[in-house]
Amino acid sequence: MKAALFYGGQDIRVEEMETPTPGPGEVLVDIGAAGICGSDLHPYRGANPWGAAGTPTARRGGHELAGLVAALGEGVTGLHIGQRVGVEPMHLVGCGSCRQCRRGDYHVCPTRGMRHGARHGSAGFSEYDTAVAANIFPLPDRVSLEAASMLDVYACGVHAANRIPLKMDDYVCVLGTGPIGMTAGQVARAAGVRKVIMIGRRDELLKTALDVGAADAVVNNATANVAEAIADLTGGEGCDTVLESVGGTADTLTQAIDACAYGGKIGIIGAFWSDVSVAYRAANRKEIDLLWCNSYASWNGVREYQIALDLVAEGRVQVEPLITHRYPLAAIGEGFRAADDKKGSGAIKVVIQP
Numbered sequence: 497m498k499a500a501l502f503y504g505g506q507d508i509r510v511e512e513m514e515t516p517t518p519g520p521g522e523v524l525v526d527i528g529a530a531g532i533c534g535s536d537l538h539p540y541r542g543a544n545p546w547g548a549a550g551t552p553t554a555r556r557g558g559h560e561l562a563g564l565v566a567a568l569g570e571g572v573t574g575l576h577i578g579q580r581v582g583v584e585p586m587h588l589v590g591c592g593s594c595r596q597c598r599r600g601d602y603h604v605c606p607t608r609g610m611r612h613g614a615r616h617g618s619a620g621f622s623e624y625d626t627a628v629a630a631n632i633f634p635l636p637d638r639v640s641l642e643a644a645s646m647l648d649v650y651a652c653g654v655h656a657a658n659r660i661p662l663k664m665d666d667y668v669c670v671l672g673t674g675p676i677g678m679t680a681g682q683v684a685r686a687a688g689v690r691k692v693i694m695i696g697r698r699d700e701l702l703k704t705a706l707d708v709g710a711a712d713a714v715v716n717n718a719t720a721n722v723a724e725a726i727a728d729l730t731g732g733e734g735c736d737t738v739l740e741s742v743g744g745t746a747d748t749l750t751q752a753i754d755a756c757a758y759g760g761k762i763g764i765i766g767a768f769w770s771d772v773s774v775a776y777r778a779a780n781r782k783e784i785d786l787l788w789c790n791s792y793a794s795w796n797g798v799r800e801y802q803i804a805l806d807l808v809a810e811g812r813v814q815v816e817p818l819i820t821h822r823y824p825l826a827a828i829g830e831g832f833r834a835a836d837d838k839k840g841s842g843a844i845k846v847v848i849q850p
């Protein structure tokens with residue numbers, strides 16, 4: 497099969513390699529769609545907040561993936577060849593036996609992503625990839641493979657909504673207009689909050705946010721006074737919840753603390769490139785809860801990936817308009833360039849179709 501190999505920075509090569517064989521309890525998936533995530537762009541841009549910088553050997557990637565069941569490993573039942581499925585990525589697999597895993601919080605398993613003694617992640621930027629059967633989610637007909645490749649993104653928003661947890665009378669502010677911000681805004685609106693206010697710097701994306709149901713109101717923080725705008729939009733109350741979706745090198749934690757109401761909560765979904773500092777005085781005076789949101793797992797016994805799938809399948813969130821660019825595996829380099837320069841390309845989510 498063909499697979500993309502990442503040699504560091506912008507050096508991405510599509511090479512021939514052996515098609516994997518599914519082990520016991522595993523499924524081989526013929527990948528139909530794999531989204532480029534903001535976290536894929538960090539190493540592309542030369543930063544790697546998750547360590548292991550300058551890895552000497554080529555790495556693989558693509559953790560937002562969906563496709564067709566191509567082969568079943570020993571002992572796998574309830575799935576059939578050719579079935580359309582979404583895949584919860586393998587870096588989220590917990591050990592299954594620690595306290596966090598036992599209560600369903602496998603995203604905070606201390607040895608998350610370790611399999612057979614080695615770190616293991618999904619490689620959706622390939623023609624085929626394997627996953628454990630528990631991470632395979634059959635798709636209803638009305639959910640396309642490319643829509644399903646966004647379920648990982650939606651599940652992050654679902655997890656933040658659960659973790660806060662969002663309430664029906666909440667004013668919610670979303671910082672950032674990327675795929676995480678757009679999907680988190682849609683999820684918050686689907687959860688029935690009072691109003692979602694999205695804050696960003698680009699008018700065309702803020703307009704998109706309104707068009708795709710990711711926000712009820714928008715504020716451009718490059719041109720407007722954010723504090724005044726939020727006061728106007730919330731009857732002077734401020735935002736009960738702020739969802740930070742930017743990360744990187746942005747100063748969004750300070751902005752989030754400014755936008756947050758007294759006694760409010762901040763859900764931090766964005767991935768920062770390095771350690772961040774917090775405006776202690778303001779955060780303390782307002783007694784703000786800072787809630788780090790890392791990926792997703794299950795909530796009250798339901799997989800958050802499944803909740804995301806149900807939101808998409810039932811049309812409660814609009815995924816299609818967020819997928820703006822598609823490339824075959826052979827043109828993955830072009831796909832990364834489009835995702836890296838979203839302003840130039842106009843991309844929101846770029847999907848590779850291996």
Ligand SMILES: [Zn+2]
Nearest residue numbers: 533534535560
């Ligand atoms: Zn991702």
Ligand SMILES: [Zn+2]
Nearest residue numbers: 591594597605
């Ligand atoms: Zn565990």
